[in-house]
Structure formats: C-alpha cells, structure tokens
Amino acid sequence: MRVINSSVKHFFRAASSLTVTFALIVSFFLFTLLAYNTNQAFSEWLIVPSFLLVVNLCLAIYFNKKFQANLPLLLFHLGLLFTLLLIALSRLTYLNGQLELNEGQVFDGNIKVTSAGLLHDYNLEKDLFASKGIELSLTPKVAITAVRSRISTNDGAEIVIGEHKPLVINHYRFYVTRNVGYSALFTWRPFKQAKTPQDNALGTVHFPPFLFNQFSQTAEWTIPGTNRMLWMMLSPNEDILQEAKPIKLSTPKNHHLVIRDGERRIELSQGQEFMVEEGVLTYVGLRTWMGYKVHYEPFKAYLLAVLLLTIIFLSWFFYRKFSASSWLD
Numbered sequence: 001m002r003v004i005n006s007s008v009k010h011f012f013r014a015a016s017s018l019t020v021t022f023a024l025i026v027s028f029f030l031f032t033l034l035a036y037n038t039n040q041a042f043s044e045w046l047i048v049p050s051f052l053l054v055v056n057l058c059l060a061i062y063f064n065k066k067f068q069a070n071l072p073l074l075l076f077h078l079g080l081l082f083t084l085l086l087i088a089l090s091r092l093t094y095l096n097g098q099l100e101l102n103e104g105q106v107f108d109g110n111i112k113v114t115s116a117g118l119l120h121d122y123n124l125e126k127d128l129f130a131s132k133g134i135e136l137s138l139t140p141k142v143a144i145t146a147v148r149s150r151i152s153t154n155d156g157a158e159i160v161i162g163e164h165k166p167l168v169i170n171h172y173r174f175y176v177t178r179n180v181g182y183s184a185l186f187t188w189r190p191f192k193q194a195k196t197p198q199d200n201a202l203g204t205v206h207f208p209p210f211l212f213n214q215f216s217q218t219a220e221w222t223i224p225g226t227n228r229m230l231w232m233m234l235s236p237n238e239d240i241l242q243e244a245k246p247i248k249l250s251t252p253k254n255h256h257l258v259i260r261d262g263e264r265r266i267e268l269s270q271g272q273e274f275m276v277e278e279g280v281l282t283y284v285g286l287r288t289w290m291g292y293k294v295h296y297e298p299f300k301a302y303l304l305a306v307l308l309l310t311i312i313f314l315s316w317f318f319y320r321k322f323s324a325s326s327w328l329d
Helices: 002-015 018-037 042-063 065-069 071-093 300-323
Strands: 095-102 112-116 129-138 144-153 158-162 167-169 172-190 202-206 218-222 229-236 247-249 255-261 264-268 273-275 279-296
Touching: 002 042, 018 042, 042 065, 042 071, 065 071, 071 300, 095 129, 095 172, 129 172, 129 279, 144 172, 158 172, 172 229, 202 218, 202 279
Parallel strands: none
Antiparallel strands: 095 112, 095 279, 129 144, 129 247, 144 158, 167 172, 172 202, 172 279, 218 229, 229 255, 255 264, 273 279
C-alpha cells in the first residue's frame, strides 16, 4: 500500500511540474487555433486543456512549498486558478444570438442562436419588451453615426438603447445593430375554406437592411399555404435620408410595391389588392424593423475583477522581491 501511495504521490508531483504546465499552455493555444480555423464550437474544444490546466495548477499549489511560504506568490497562483475556472464557466454558459422586431412588435421569447456554450440554459420569456421606433444620427454627408432603438418594457418603462448601451434582462444584453429596414405587411384570403393556421394569415416580408441597400430593396416571398413565389421591390418616391440630422426612421409617405408573379407585373399602393388563382393578397402597409444582437456572459465582470487582483498580487510579489535589497548594491 505504501508503494502504491508513493507511486501516486510521485505521479501527482510530476503532473505539477512546469514542464507539464508549459505543454498544457501550448496545447491550449493549439486547440484555440483549431477551433477558430475549423469553425467548431469554441467551448467544446477547450474543455480538456482547461480542465488539465486547472488540475496542474491545483497540484502545483499543493506540492510546491515555495508557493505556500510566500503569500503574494500563493495569492497570484490562486488568482490564476480562479481565472481559469471563470474562463471555463464563461465559455460553457455564454450565448450569442440575434433577432428582428417590427416597429410595435412584442418580443415573443425566441431568438436565433448563433453560438452557445454546452451548459447554457436559455430562460428568456415572451412579452418582456416591445420595439417602439428607430432613431438615426447622420453627418452632413449623410453617413450614419449612431443607431438607437426606443424600447418599452413589460413594467411600462420606455428606454432608449444603442450600439453600446444595451437593454439588460436576466444578464442577457440586447444591443441594436445597423440592420434596420422596412417590412411589408399583407393579409392573405384564400378562395378555398381555411384548413390550416397558415390560411387567412397576416404575412410579413422583410426587405434588406436599408442603410446598406438603399437602392436595392427587393425580396422574395412565398404566399402562405401555396407554392407561389412572388418577387417584390419597395419603390419610395422620396429621399428618406436627405436631412443630415437626428431623425426617426419612418415609413416613406409616398411609395408603392412592384410585384412580379411570373410574367405579371403589378404595382400596389397601401390598401390595394392583388388576386391570384389561390386567393386575394391585400397590401396592409409598411413598417420599420430593427435587428438586435443578444449577448449572454454573466461571468465576464467577475473575470475582469479576478484578473485585476491577480496582477496586483504579482506586482506585490515583485515589489517584495526587489525591495528586499538595495538596487544600488
């Protein structure tokens, strides 16, 4: 039994060496490069090297008597340990996502998740807020300098969020993007009797982001419950961004839609109808839409605090080391 205990202790002591630490740091960076270059989930690739680094650091603190005898050095390594743990927790629980809301639309609780950690537990509910309007700031050359969104929350408050000023709900941070534009609303009345929830539906067609595609506002849309594909183009009769001042992005007062259904070409103004074999399509009107990005990483603030403390402990260690004797000797 003593031989076994001695062998285990020797193994753990060897695992705490600087050689193993260096090898694990190199593997950590290699896995990071592989994750970026292969478009794999970042947190999944780093689970093993992060765990091994934590084990290596715990063993080093336990077996290295110099750490235990030197308080600043011990605190520095404990800071490194907590830094690794917080990085691991952050990558396992983070989330990045996006969503689009029409003006006046209430958040339904759903977002498009672009990436997320293995342990993330999505917990946003519907009806938390609604989009109320889009505000733009422009330079004299009509370049966009700021984008803001007016938001009404479920408690009745109305706030303005921006690209660097988020709406925070349960650690989820909602930022505006420059993906803003127009969406056309339609009602669809099929000639046949309604059999599915998609019949007698209100349809929404999002045109491309207006700030980047001002002269290419086209989209394709399939009528609900049919295989009929329509090509649409928004044709405003005014220059929406002509004034170089803060404005509220609103729908153009004078506009029409150009619709192509096969060889047919139709121009629709608000309230007009368009008949096809399957039913009648009515153009209800134009709305603005705003794209939001969603970010969840609640451990970031703690990580920054621990990193600052770790730097302070390292500075304390070097201060004691170099102040023990005169530099002039």
